Amino acid sequence: MMFQPPSFSVLQEHLNAPTAADIERVLRSPHLEAADLAALLSPAADAFLSAMARRSAALTSQRFGRVTQLYAPLYLSNLCVNRCSYCGFAADNRISRRVLTIDEAIAEAAILQERGFNHILLVSGEAPKALGVDYLEALALRLRDRFAAISIEVQPLETDEYARLFAAGITGVAIYQETYDRTTYQQVHLAGKKCDFDFRLATPARAAAGGMREVGIGVLLGLADWRAEGLALGLHLAWLRRQFWRTALTVSFPRLRPAAGDFQPLVAVTERDLAHLIFALRIFDPDVGVVLSTREEPRFRDGMIGLGPTRYSAGSCTVPGGYAHPELDGEQFAVGDHRSLQEVCAAIRQKGYDPVRKDWDSGFQMTDGG
Amino acid sequence: MLTIAGHTFRSRLFLGTGKFSSAEILKQAIEAAGSEMITVALRRVNLDDPADDIMRVLDRTRYVFLPNTSGARDAREAIRLARLARAAGSGDWLKLEVTPDPRTLLPDPVETLKATEELVKEGFKVLPYINADPILALRLQDVGAAAVMPLGAPIGTNRGLLTRFQIEIIIEQARVPVVVDAGLGAPSHAAEAMEIGADAVLVNTAISVAGDPVRMARAFALAVEAGREAFEAGLGASRREAVASSPLTGLDFIQR
Structure with a gap:
């Protein structure tokens, strides 16, 4: 049984029905159903x-x-077989292409470690011949001792491949879907494996079934309602929770x-819409x-601290090799927040929050020696 | 005085270190709580780094450092993490947390028992976090747990002693100390746990997320003391049967 979202016209019917009285009731109720999220x-x-922001902030700080x-x-490659109309890495864009050895x-990674990061996200376009599971496995095995947590944002993989990568650290x-x-999905995904809506939709479940600790789902805002x-x-999230109770889940709205x-x-x-989405999902x-990434500007990111997001990226460069060689081009997108890790940490402290750089341990997943 | 694994504690309030807004606030809260047993998630600290923000504020000559395995999904992971931590100098004390459901963080009884058995053999002083299950508490005691830590309510919920009836049975039966852990959201909840005879309580969220964590730490310290004092003074109210003031009144048919 796989997850299938209702059509947008059905979703929009549910979204247009509620009244102010419904919102007031939902904001008082301790457990929310899908209709309450609508x-x-x-x-x-x-x-x-404002009321949603207060509730969201209280729940975030409690939990x-x-x-x-x-x-x-950490961008590994900007090679991509797909043509997605919104992405800088799209196969028909003339940018300098490279795959890091x-x-x-x-x-x-050593630069990121030096800068004080313990959690990294390995990112690449979809080019499995140049950057496949063997590459990721070999890299993970060399990085696992240096970082507390290593996540990936790469092409969709199969369950056994996720299991292999989990074992590698x-x-x-x-x-992200x-x-x-x-309809919109078909319209913006012009060529390549990514055109398969259903294969992508089933990927979070495969990652969870492969044993991953944490699975992140998301929506690219700017394509549809x-x-x-x-x-x-939210429906996808609730479905994943029921199917995979051992898996921690995250959401992101780039x-x-x-x-x-x-x-x-x-x-x-x-920005107001983005904040609205974050508050609603937090309350749900x-x-x-x-996750709130450096796609957003410092003013907005600072304002959102503690109100719902739990994880920020910082000091990001979306060019493969761009940390060691800032002069390189070939970025996925232009970031909105150019501050260093130290500057972002200072902003978090300024808000009365503790910037946490380590909240996992490679020891959990070391399979050698029992 | 409270004794766990041969170590005596004057304070019966144990403190968790997660969720604080800064290491400085944490340090002040520890002082205000007067705690002598401080638990730290191993996932959160870098034991090899002398500049680690949490490890720096924990004076290990004054507090028992109780590392915990928060995040472990099964016995294997918890055991591995405990061994790595001890190798990095964290000591023999261990708060065992095996919580396969990242949402509720409720403990897995089967894996917790397995891990306790193994870690006790390896010389750890194991304090397992458990649901308030009296038989599990006895099984853990039998395999050598130094104390048991039943929950009042799920972690972070601030709901209080929802498991009171089960905890009363655990307290009645246990030979090892009973530390009520998790879910205590207000000083009155902590006082209640102490009044029914818990040996200690462990508090984190209710203090770290309070408007003024340092004052809340003090409030919990007072409540724990009051609850313990009441327990030792002999609370009369919760007896199930009426107790006559002279024990043998009504029993004069018994031959003397």
Whole structure:
């Protein structure tokens, strides 16, 4: 039994029904159903943003404490067989292409470690011949002693491949559906394996079945109606919780950023909309991790500290090899927050929160010696 | 005084170190709580790093350092983490947490028993975090747990002694100290646990997430002391049967 999201027209019917009285009731109730999430994401909830922020902040601090976790992405390759109209790595964009050798990747990681990161996210485009499971396994085995947690955001893999990578020390998998609307999905994914909506949709479940500790799902904002995206993602999240009770789950709502190819967002999604989504998902699922990346600007990221997000990236570079060689080009997108890890940590402390750089241990997954 | 694994404690309030807004606030809260047993998630610290923000504020000559295996999904992971930590100098004390469900963080009884058995053999002083299951508490005691740590309510919920009836049975039966851990959201909850005879309580979220964590630490310390004092003074109210003031009144048919 696989998860299938309802069509956007069905979701939108549910989103347009709730009234102010429904929002008030939902904000008082201790356990939320999918219909309650629809209420929180409905246009009627727009007037309740402050109340939602308060509830979201209280739940976040209760469950996660007065802390914000930090991580950095490590871009391994910008080779990609897909043509996704919104992505700088799309196969038909003329950017400089490279795949880091394992040694180059280790050098990038060493820089991140030097800068104080303990949690890293390995990122690549989809080019399995150049960067497949063998590469990731070999790299993980060399990185596992240096980092407390290593996640991947790469092409969708099979369950046994995830199991192999877990054994090599990979802790988590981020795999975003981009959009839960099939029509939009077909419209923006022009060529390549990524065109298969259903294969991608089933990937988080395969990662969980492969034993991954943490699975992150997400939506790329700017492609379709954000309210319906949020509701579909909430349904996916609830489905994953029931199927894989041992797996920690995170959500992320990257907004489209300027990138090579000059794609313009199909729909506008404001900072207010993004905040609304984060509050609603937090209230719906108090235990879910919420990632807020450097796609957003410092003003917004600082303002959101403690209100719902639990994890921030910092000092990010989206060019493969860009930490060691800042002069390189070939980025996935232009980041919005250019501050260093130290500057972001200072901003978190300023808000009365503890910047946490280590909240996992490689010891959990060491399979040698029992 | 409370004795666990041969070590005596004046304070019956144990403190967890997660969720604090800074290491400095944590340090002040430890002082205000007067705690002598401090638990730290191994996943959160770097034992090899002398500059680690949490390890720096823990004066190990004043407190018993109780590392915990928070995050372990099964016995194997917990055992591995405990061994690595001891090799890195964390000592013999261990709060065993095996919590396969990252949402509720409820403990796995089967894996906890397995891990306790093994770690006790390896010389660890094991304090397992458990659901309030009296038979499990006895089984853990039988394999050598130094204390048992039943939950009042799931971690971080602040719901209080939802498991009171089961905890009363554990306290009645146990030969090892009973430390009520998790779910205590207010000083009154801690006092209640102490009044029914718990040997100690462990508190984290209710203090770290309070408006003023340092004052809340003090409030819990007072409540724990009050509850213990009441227990030792002999609470009369919770007896199930009426107790006559002279024990043999009504029993004068018994031959003397």
